[in-house]
Amino acid sequence: MEVKNTTGNLHCHSTEELGSLFLPIVMSVEMIIGLPGNAIAMWIFCFRMKSWKAHTLFLTNLVLADFLLIVSVPFRIDTHLRNEDWVFGAVLCRINLFMLTVNRSASIAFMTAVALNRYFKVVHPHHCVSHMTRTQAALFSGLIWTIVTAFSIPLLTADLLQKHGNISLCRSFSSYETVPLVMMIHYMAFIAEFFLPWLLLLFCSGRIIFSLRQRRLERQKTVRRAIVTVGVISLVFTICFMPGVITGLGAMCIKKFHPSDCDTYRRFTQGFKMCIAFTYLNSTLDPVIYCFSSSMFRETLKNSIRHLCSYKKEFSQVSSSTTSS
Template structure:
């Protein structure tokens, strides 16, 4: 938020300020034009550098803050990135949810967790048109305070739901590799874990609805959403976002950084034949891609978030807000990149996506698969003493 990045001066009543100013002016022979509070002001002002802009609530936004709000960075670049995320992420995540929940009949822990990850991405993406509209209008929010709170809640909810789910995916991958026999028995546990993640994220984001997210800047004639915070409410978001950064990023990051190398080491030590080496290679590629995406998408924004609010808690001026909002925007790219990871890594997911796009039902796709396998099954049956029982054909499928 812009306002916490500036120095904050808490005002005494206007009469006392006038008296103090007059005494200072006499003592220092100064002609400095002290910014008196307006009749609409509350008990705070944001001090600036050379230009100050006053809001109806009494906030004075500095020249630096004004330049950020009026820059092409926030009114052109950021909304264009969000447009790309919306156009790409909406259909791909909807397709991913359809495949994981409808097309894949035999559920397993990975598909359950990935379906929840796609759902978190989709719930964030459907609110992006309002954020795009906000930035294109010069950071002017026209949808009211409640919808601003919902947008902010879903924005951070998606980020931390994604980090926590990715952490559980890393644990699930490690468990599947090190305990393959009990792997198939964990679906119910995975569903319970997913429900708990959603409950925890809902609790974590609830405080975002408890304080005002919109502030009207009168001289710019705009109403900001989450970009300016009243100093009277500053202590709450400082403690809140520092806690969120630790619980929502640092802890999941440590889990991923520990779990994926352990899984990689276990895979390298396991003895496999040539038929399973391809699966092992794909598993390793999947782990590397997920870990890199996690670090690239979530690390810059969360580090900037914690640094930004740490400096605010120490009342140290910083001008890194522009970089902070850019990292948040680029971190949202994770929402449209996830489905491509599923597609290129999972043969099953890729096959279901192709069949869905070709409007093939699962039954017709299965028939086509069977129709192309008679030579292979007959060869297997002729080379094994058990005949049709080991041919690999479905029980109800007649032999050619």
């Protein structure tokens, strides 16, 4: 498919790259760590869990979202190594950006769902949400995937592959002179899906701590675990998603109010591209959330490690006895 030369429609565009090897190296490390971590998590959730609860279903869906990212990241690594030259065609460009966006949105949604589950169990233990069944949790998870996919559809309909000289650029956040309507919707969703859940997580954290101190329950083990779970989710959420949102908003403000200040605009856009590494980091850090938020997951992981060590020990003893005989 031929790519139209749209250089004239780009605002303050530059092919200069800051830290051209930074993103490929960081994303490679994240993929190398994230792939086995999430594969182990999926194995535990699917084959080792003895009982399933609502928050277990939410965590399993979080693993699925991470796998969407892991499948897509190698294409981005290759592109950055080629100085952002996308060589896989227009269709794969749309699919790749669609999957990356779905991962981000689904990760945010299911992290928020886990935090809200803990919030209701601690602050409103008699609320119907605190007693959500597996079927209800599965239906709610399906609703989340439907909404996330619907808001990401613009990436499958927009012309995202742009020609700049000899380079084909595949970006969902391009330096458009005039932003198309479908991409404006995507930008608004990108900002809203960070700030709304982030404020909600901060609210849940504050209400849990305040409620428990009022009831003087903060020293109980299960209660402390709820506080730690929401705290870890809030921390991972902030580290992974805030840098990209802040730099993206900065670039949009410069373009809106100081369109001729191309130097500052390029600094923000370059910073935004560097912060993509933090967005991808969520798939690497999510296994930490599994350990803190699910005691069943933690115990199953410990038991699996013990069985593996026992098997290795028995295998070593058999091998040594065979050798000696």
